[in-house]
Amino acid sequence: MARAQFLIPAAVALAGVALSSLFVVDEREKALVLQFGQVKQIKTDPGLGFKLPLIQEVVTYDDRILSLPTNPLEVTPLDDRRLVVDAFARWRIVDLVKFREAVGAGGExxxxxxxxxxxxxxxxxxxxxxxxxxxxxxxxTPLMNRIRDLSKREAAALGIDVVDVRLTRTDLPTQNLSATYDRMRAEREREAADERARGGEAAQRVRAQAERTVVEVTSEARKEAEIIRGQADAEANRVYAEAYGKDPSFFAFTRALQFYAESMKPGSSSLVTQPDSVYFDYDRFLKSIGETR
Structure with a gap:
């Protein structure tokens, strides 16, 4: 009876020790077995693991790809134009021993x-x-790849692999935005002024060409009109000469009628003469026209 009473607690103690020597690694994790801070075992496969009770401990780390957003960072490119940059990185733990040695108990x-x-x-x-x-x-993309490669080399000493780096925002600092907008506005206004100047120059060329064309066409038209008028006058004189040669009295009569018609047009100059003027004596007027002719 006494022996049974002794065996039961011993069995319970042994079971507790056995259970404390077991640990489970999730498929999303990796584990290190440490003894007094030294790495004694690396467990990378999911499932059960064993450790020495009381003197060994298990530390687990995330085996998934993790993300790390950066705080807004102000950078100065080659042209001394300051920019504010946000980025995020994708990373994972690839060497548990290096990682533990680099970060200690602080972990992730x-x-x-x-x-x-x-x-x-x-x-x-x-x-x-x-x-x-x-x-x-x-x-x-080329810039992000260069940042990723440079970060990968530096992070290798931590047992970390930098999978990817992305720039999420690249903006001007708030205090520089106003000056930048003013400069952009001035550049656009200068371009608009240049365009207007070129348009005005082109319009002036078109206007000058049009005026020149008008002068040339008008001159040519006047020239042709003078030629036609001269030819018509010559033809009229020829007809008048022939008519005078055939019937001088009829010619004088038509000339008198033409003179009366021209002198009596509305709005013509006033005629001041004496009552016994040749103008009012048709026979004498015809004789004077004949003498003039």
Whole structure:
């Protein structure tokens, strides 16, 4: 009876010791077995693991790809145009021993702090070697790859692999936005003034060409009109000469009628003469026309 009473507690104690020597690793984790701070076992496969009770402990780490957003960082590219940059990194733990030695008991919290410093230094180094136009362009993939590669090399000492780095925001500092907008506005106004000047110059050329064309066409028309008028006058004189040669009295009669018609047009000059003037004596007037002719 006494022996049974002794065996039961011993069995319970042994069971407790056996259970304390077991540990479970989740498929999303990796584990280290430590003895007095020294790594004694690495458990990377999911499932049960064994450790020495009381003197060994198990520390687990996330085996998934983790993310790390950076705080807004001010950088100065080659053209001394300051920019504010946000980024985030994707990383994972690949060497548990290095990771433990580098961060100690701080684990992922210390790792994120040190990786944040590595990313900031890589961002400053890469973006500081190019002009701001390259940073603000739509295609920043080469720059992000350079930041990733530089961060990967530095983070390898921590047992960390930097999988990817992305620039999420690249803007001007708030205090520089107003000056930048003013400069952009001035540039656009200058371009508009240049366009207006070129348009005015082109309009002036078109206007001058049109005026020249008008003068040329008008001169040519006047020239043709004078030629036609001269030819008509010559023809009229020829007809008048022939008519005079055939019937001088009829010619004098038509000339008198023409003179009366011209002198009596509305709005013509006033005629001041004496009552016994030749103008009112048709026979004498015809004789004077004949003598003039």
């Amino acid at each position: 919290t210390i790792a994120k702090s040190r990786l944040d410093g590595i990313l900031n230094n890589a961002i400053r180094e890469v973006l500081g070697s190019v002009p701001s136009t390259a940073v603000l362009s739509n295609d920043r």
